[in-house]
Amino acid sequence: MRHEARRHDAWVTVGICRHKDRPRTRDYIEHLIGGFEELRGDRLRADDAAVVGGLGWFESRAVVVVGHQKGRDLNEQTQVNFGMARPEGYRKAQRLFALAERHRLPVLTFVDTPGAYPGVAAEEGGQARAIAETMLSMARLTVPVVATIIGEGGSGGALALAVADRVLMQENSTYSVITPEGCAAILWHDAKFAPQAAEALHPTASRLLELEVIEDVIPEPRGGAHHNPSAAAARVRVAISDALTELDAIPPLERRRLRRERFRRLGSWIEGAGPYAMSAVPLGPPST
């Protein structure tokens, strides 16, 4: 298939990744995971419906699945808070990661969220630390971890479920440090500049592959995954299966070390020359 995202501009991709009919995490679970048993609750105080998780069979092996769930109709959307997780949701994810590690089950995550829920109760319930601890618990796993970005990969709320050995992205999904609207409001002082912000942020799969933030772009049916969800899911299955096969060949502690190296490399910096502060700054293209 073709990589349509390359032809579109980023703002069009943002529209597709947020399309109301785009398949959600539960749809992919239905297509890819056999005998899914949902597990609920963070074992502390609540069950956050914005994060869905459980056990099931992927091809011939048992796995732990965790993902953000965006609703389809308004009723479900309200119930799952538009896929914006609260601290309880992230703590539920941590609990499931611990379960996976204890029983040596690979972890598959599905990322689809505008971001973590920005509310007073969420803040006061420790949203920041919940996200940080979720990343740390993923960092410590020795079982294989594959994250798939299936829609909107919004900020820290998305990254909390994407500290993985392999990060895969559907071609019309996005992954960004901030929503285009949020970025425009801050840097352009007006949310109307969201299309410009979307271009500037380079949130598309093809670009993130170049930046080595993700390992693979999963092609979608023409026009986007919502035009043919089962064909889209079949593509996702192949990509996850390939990633797991690769990861199975690596010993557990080595897998964890390589995951650390993977994230340690990410970024763009240079060892400058010249005196400490006020010298000419090499902000041009990398010298390498």
Added chain:
Amino acid sequence: MAASHSRVLREVAALSPLEVQFESRNGAPREGSFWSCPTCEAQTDRAEWRRALSVCPHCGYHARVGARERVAQVVDHGSFTEEWGRLRPLDPLKFVDLEAYPTRVRGAQAATGLSEAIVVGTARIEGVDCVLAAMDFGFMGGSMGSVVGERFYRAVERAVADHTPLVAICTSGGARMQEGVLSLMQMAKTTFAVDLLNEARVPYVAVLADPCTGGVVASFATLADICVAEPGARLYFSGPRVIRETTREELPEGFASAERNLELGHLDAVLPRAELRTRLACYMRLLKGGVRNDGTDTAAPGQWAGGDLGRRVAGETRRASERARRGIGGARRLAEEATRRAKELVAPPGRESE
């Protein structure tokens, strides 16, 4: 007190190639010989205010301080050596909003005299050796880009290699949008760094200063062994504006303040700036206190070392005794090997005994 205050001033003078700029709450340098407090509006002689560590002597309002001044305030005189100052940002996305990213960086460099939003190095605090990282809100809102992530990671690697505690003074508006998703990745990268510290059992203390928000507070800042904040510091993941616009919620009095966070159980203490030095040294001594002063270790072999290696040594010791019990050969060799490695772990080659 007077002696230590003049020490601070000497330290500031020694560190800064430029005239040190002190910032008001909104980040703009203020001129004139008086400093006026934004909360109680009292006028204070600027030199006196500096001697009071940029805290209002009338109402105790803690003004923001830059990274250099911060370093000078907490370290023993002359003990700070900056490291990795030559790491510089690149512009991977060729990001242009109302201004190009390189223009913004150069502007921030000119305004602060810093090359990036974090200053890291080795230091001594009340006689305790440590690695110190201090962020500067004046540098593009203390935003975390690739250089902040890389300097923090290297600071951690140094702390692990030297078995010295890490102190991070965090103040940030979050991830640096101009580096796009690469700045988001710094959250994961710094989290992996904290994992290295934990695995090596190296003490890590974080000080959250106003404001500490977004990607920094949701990564390395809140993952410390001990997490303290300055009075009045605002600490949140999502800001008041975003909360109001998304949820239309009314924000309660004192929302996200350090004091409120202490009540809610998110912090270990709220410390006035004048106490910071002493308490940091105290925390570090306590966290390192499991090792006796005569150099012998009170805990099991491998206490200081990476968990994996420590566990391996423990396993070898166990296997050796098992083989000896069952009269199987090779027990002695295994035991000797385990003992040798345990010794290395407790006092790694080249590490000074205390």
